[in-house]
Amino acid sequence: MLSYMKLFKRQISVEETPPEDDREAAIQAEEAEVKHFWESKRDWFSEKGYTLFKFECLRSSIPLLDTPSLNVESSEYPYAFCGGDLPYPDSEVLEAYNSEKVCFAQDQQGRHVSIKKLSKEDETRIYHLLFEKRKSLAENSILPIIEILEYKDLCFVVTPRWGDGPFFCGRISIRDILHYIRCLLKAIYFLHSNCIVHRVSVAMACDHMLVLTKSIKDLKDDNTLVNHFGAYCRNRRNEMRPKLRSAGKLTYVLFDFDLALLLPSTECRLPSRVSFYVMTAIIPFDTSHGELDYDPYKFEMGCLGIFLCETFQHYIPSIPFLAPLFDRLITDKLELRFTAEEALQFFDQMHAKLSPQQLSLDAPIDIDSIIPFWEPEKHDRWEGLPEEFVKEWGHFRAPKPSLYTRFLRRISLAYSHVSPTCLKK
Numbered sequence: 001m002l003s004y005m006k007l008f009k010r011q012i013s014v015e016e017t018p019p020e021d022d023r024e025a026a027i028q029a030e031e032a033e034v035k036h037f038w039e040s041k042r043d044w045f046s047e048k049g050y051t052l053f054k055f056e057c058l059r060s061s062i063p064l065l066d067t068p069s070l071n072v073e074s075s076e077y078p079y080a081f082c083g084g085d086l087p088y089p090d091s092e093v094l095e096a097y098n099s100e101k102v103c104f105a106q107d108q109q110g111r112h113v114s115i116k117k118l119s120k121e122d123e124t125r126i127y128h129l130l131f132e133k134r135k136s137l138a139e140n141s142i143l144p145i146i147e148i149l150e151y152k153d154l155c156f157v158v159t160p161r162w163g164d165g166p167f168f169c170g171r172i173s174i175r176d177i178l179h180y181i182r183c184l185l186k187a188i189y190f191l192h193s194n195c196i197v198h199r200v201s202v203a204m205a206c207d208h209m210l211v212l213t214k215s216i217k218d219l220k221d222d223n224t225l226v227n228h229f230g231a232y233c234r235n236r237r238n239e240m241r242p243k244l245r246s247a248g249k250l251t252y253v254l255f256d257f258d259l260a261l262l263l264p265s266t267e268c269r270l271p272s273r274v275s276f277y278v279m280t281a282i283i284p285f286d287t288s289h290g291e292l293d294y295d296p297y298k299f300e301m302g303c304l305g306i307f308l309c310e311t312f313q314h315y316i317p318s319i320p321f322l323a324p325l326f327d328r329l330i331t332d333k334l335e336l337r338f339t340a341e342e343a344l345q346f347f348d349q350m351h352a353k354l355s356p357q358q359l360s361l362d363a364p365i366d367i368d369s370i371i372p373f374w375e376p377e378k379h380d381r382w383e384g385l386p387e388e389f390v391k392e393w394g395h396f397r398a399p400k401p402s403l404y405t406r407f408l409r410r411i412s413l414a415y416s417h418v419s420p421t422c423l424k425k
Contacts, residue, residue: 038103041151048149050105050113050158078144078160079111081228081249084240101258104161112161112229113146117154119258126196126257127157133194140190141183143225143255159255163229166252170242174319175359177312178351180252184224185347187254188304189340195268197261197296198223198254199277223256261296269293282306282374285332288412289405298337305329309374309381315363316381320389321350323381324396330374331398332405376400 035055042052102116118124130137131145138144146158166180191198227250230238244250272287272294284302286294309326316322325346328338338346373379377400382390401409 034100049108052105080162084238085230086237114161141187141253143253162225166226172363174361183252185344189344192340195263199259289408306374320385324393327398
């Protein structure tokens with residue numbers, strides 16, 4: 001019987017796996033479609049003042065301009081610093097990832113921009129709302145918007161090109177980590193104040209964060225950017241970024257609203273099934289006990305808290321106030337969970353108590369100290385903290401779930417694969 005089941009599974013696997021030639025043909029067809037989409041609009045974008053990169057080798061994601069242009073060093077807001085790479089003899093002058101949704105270009109002054117095709121009504125409405133508030137985006141850590149272009153029935157948003165991998169390259173201090181966290185809190189607070197739920201703030205971890213956390217996340221690409229990029233994507237050998245970081249010139253923004261929601265009010269509640277439309281490996285348990293609806297704002301704060309726990313909680317011995325901050329973000333007691341405004345206020349209150357000497361301390365990456373668990377029953381973030389600190393802030397500690405609650409979650413996890421709430425939108 002066992003051997004029969006193995007054979008049955010193997011037959012299914014073979015049947016469901018397309019032949020190599022078919023996969024190669026599908027890849028080539030997709031590449032050709034992407035290339036045609038952007039090339040067919042090259043002249044139109046040129047009339048608008050933007051020169052699209054040429055697709056020399058779409059497979060390896062290396063587009064080229066006729067003239068190499070990394071010597072453009074304009075760093076005036078909203079444009080990013082660029083350059084500083086150590087040369088690779090076998091690489092192209094400028095590397096970038098392009099897709100059907102995004103293409104990189106340069107304006108008439110040679111400044112680097114990103115052009116994104118907006119895919120749905122909510123995303124378009126959100127970008128128009130943010131464009132109306134574009135003067136406030138910088139102070140609220142949202143990627144700046146240069147303009148919105150309409151082409152027939154399509155809509156494109158033009159933004160400055162910023163870089164990925166915020167923590168690649170060089171020394172990281174306590175100040176750098178706290179600056180990054182504050183940028184996220186500011187961005188989420190600004191969005192929530194404008195009735196926008198990002199929904200993928202949980203997915204802000206990508207390769208650079210996985211290097212820090214060594215955790216495994218089924219996440220989409222990074223949703224945070226830094227105001228510096230180089231010739232090569234995710235390059236750890238860049239010499240400029242550590243200097244910019246030491247000089248306090250780096251900042252971070254949240255971007256990408258293709259899955260975001262624009263809600264009618266800040267008091268809006270949604271059916272619980274909506275919380276499963278964006279499936280990731282890490283979501284809070286707000287809708288895991290048979291709830292009929294949920295608070296999307298509190299849910300997003302829980303997602304953000306999980307991300308922060310799994311990425312930065314091993315720094316809590318050096319930054320104790322992260323323990324109460326993180327626990328108030330992931331607590332199951334929703335009436336106590338921080339709103340975006342409360343989280344930012346608490347962060348600023350505690351950050352102000354740190355001395356310049358404390359902020360300038362290195363934040364070394366000690367792989368052995370990394371804890372991949374966020375649940376309070378699996379990891380005690382308060383262990384080893386000063387007794388006086390625990391006495392003052394211990395009431396912020398997230399309680400462990402009861403036996404009954406754990407039982408409900410077990411059932412939810414066991415049957416989630418057949419639940420209609422787990423179907424994608």
